[in-house]
Amino acid sequence: MKATDVLVRCLENEGVEYIFGVMGKETLDLVDSLSRSKKIQFVNTRHEQGAAFMADVYARLSHKAGVCTSTLGPGATNLLTGIASATLDFSPVVALIGQAGFERQHKESHQYLDLVKIFEPAAKWSIQIKDSLTLAEIVHKAFRTAKMEKPGAVIVELPENLAAQEISDDAITIIPAPTLMTVDEEIIAAVDQINNSQRPFIIVGNGVIRAKAVTEVNAFIDCLQAPVTHSMKAKGILPKDNPFNYFTFGFSEKDEVLHGIEKADLLIVIGYDFVERLPKEWNKKKVPVIHVNAISAVPDEYYPLKSELVGDVKRVMQAMIDLKIVPKPWEPSGNLREKIKQSYHIYGGGKSSLSITSILQAIEKRTCENTIVLSDVGSHKISIAKTYQxxxxxxxxxxxxxxxxxxxxxxxxxxxxxxxxDPVVCITGDGGALMNFAEIETAVRLGLAFVIIVLNDSKLKLEEQMMMQKLGNDYGTAFGNPDFVQLAESFGIRGERPASINEFEDILDKALTKNEFTLIEIKLVNE
Structure with missing residues (x-):
């Protein structure tokens, strides 16, 4: 078998279903081998960045590694942003990248860049296959590395001269990742510290979702009965109506939850990733910390460790629950939970105008429990993180x-x-929308249907806010836009531009009920 046939067999063994990417001369053998696979579909995207983003989100939701591919040179560098994004959001992604043959890597050569070095800072592991006989071993290590805590992106570079080589068709045996567990004495000590505290406060991060430990964490919260807050990516771990839910934290401004964290005498931090917000921003008073995570804590003076429980979060939490946890019901002063609900526009009282708040409340009210909401980056991301539950x-x-x-x-x-x-609703600003708008064609070609909400204010709103606050002007934040409705229709999907919140609700209901691929352009009003 040629090397890429063996590569595809290895990918099938790893459970790969889709490979997203743009082919090129150096990956023609790989795509040819994929054409004969009965288990893997090659999704030809419109841009390599879009391919990496698809692999990233697919991985987060499927609990498998996402896979993307590109050719050398500009194809590979187009992947870089999506690869870095997957790594910093701890999403397991494997990128298969074509490269020039060995015969021209030692000299100045057309489209040749040292991609292993370029990707090293953005990936967990970056390697070139130098011997086709090591292909199966490297591919398995790539998937294993990508999925082990903390997950991230791995780069595997295949030079063109190796791709068509004839090699053995043996694919390496899949070995599950090891499960780590902290020792009993450490768990007992941590529970004693919790029982001896007066005002413990629980902070929950996305590592709880990665560990599939939501049930155990909720059981622990029910036992302790202390206030809980979660990061942006951990939304939904605690039910909206849970009386201990103090909602989201991790904002640059008006981070209301910090008033409660400051009153605590112990922080129980479960599955939290520093990349979302460094402790200096939310633990200014250096409250002692019990760290529960799959890996050790990074040394930080604003994260003073009292106990460190490192291992499988699901098993650690169950072991803590099995011990006698003394309930510690307390409420931060000043009716904080109600203040957060009002500040974040949680619960009813939606505005009648087409504002981001009323839109989010309408989506929350009209969608089912399996609805997936994707947020692009911009000022609306903060609103989604605060308001949408x-x-x-x-x-x-x-x-x-x-x-x-x-x-x-x-x-x-x-x-x-x-x-x-599952119904899918993606919310994007006009700036983010046009960065990868061409991928609508990819979705249409695949026969997919979801709702795209484009928030149109003809500016980079978040940057405008920051510039006004810092410099007193908004130079460079404005731009022009196409007619998004006509643009959507040119791709063969439905485009709508509601004039009121009631009209928006009717359009959303129809799109979700009929499973119709719909773009809704919203001319935003200021809140």
Missing amino acids: PKKPNKVIISNGLASMGIAIPGAIGAKLACPA
Whole structure:
């Protein structure tokens, strides 16, 4: 068999269903081998960045590694933003990249760049296959590395001269990743510290979702009965109406939850990723921390460790529950939970205008528990993180590590392929929308249907706000836009521009009920 045939067999063994990418001369053998696979579909995207975003979101929702591919040179560098985004959002992605043959890598050569070095800072592991006989071993290590905590992107570069070589068809045996568990004495000590505290406060991160430990964390919360807050990517872990839910934290301004964290005498931090917000921003008073995560904590003076429980979060939490946890019901002063609900526009009282708040409340009211909402990056991301309350965990996808504009539309494709039965709504600003708008054609070609909401204010709203606050002007934030409705219709999908919140609700209901691929352009009003 030729090397790429063996590569495809290895990918099938890893459970790969889709490979997203743009082919080129150096990957023709790979695509040819994929054409004969009965298990893997090659999705020809319109841009490599879109391919990486699709693989990223697919991975987050499927709990498998997402796979993308590109040719060398500009094809590979186009992947870079999506690869970095996957790594900083701890999403397991494997990128298969074509490269020039060995015979021209030692000299100045057309489209040749040292891609292993270029990708090293953006990936967990970056390697070139130098011997086709090592292909199966490297591919398995790539998937294993991508999925182990903390997950991230891995780059495998295949030089063109190796792709068509004849090699053995043996594919390496799949070995599950090891499960780590902290020792009993450490768990007992941590529970004693919790029982001896007066005002513990629980902080929950996306690592709980990755570990599939939502049930155990909720059981722990029920036992302790202390206030809980979660990061943007951990939305939905705690039900909206849970009395201990103090909603989302991690904002640059008006982070209301911090008033409660400051009153605590112990922080129980479960599955939290520093990349979302460094402790200096939310633990200014250096409250002692019990760290529960799959890997050790990064040393930080604003994260003073009292106990460190490293291992499988699901098993650690169950072991803590099995011990006697003394309930510690307390409420931060000043009726904080109600203040957060009002500040974040949580619960009813929606505005009648077409504002981001009324739109989010309408979406929340009209969607089912399996609806997936994807947020692009911009001022609306903060609104989604505060206001929108999903009914289940891992149903709000937010880029908050690299915070990459342009992720929403290609991400919706990845979401729909990972969860074909679930409704998908992607919310994007006009800036982010046009970065990867061409991927609508990819979705149409695949026969997918979801809702795209484009918030149109002809500016980079978040940057305008920051510039006005810092410099007193908004130079360079404005731009012109096409007619998004006509543009959507040119791709063969339905385009709508509601004039009121009631009209928006009717359009959304119709799109979701009929499973109709719809773009809704919203001319935003100021809140």
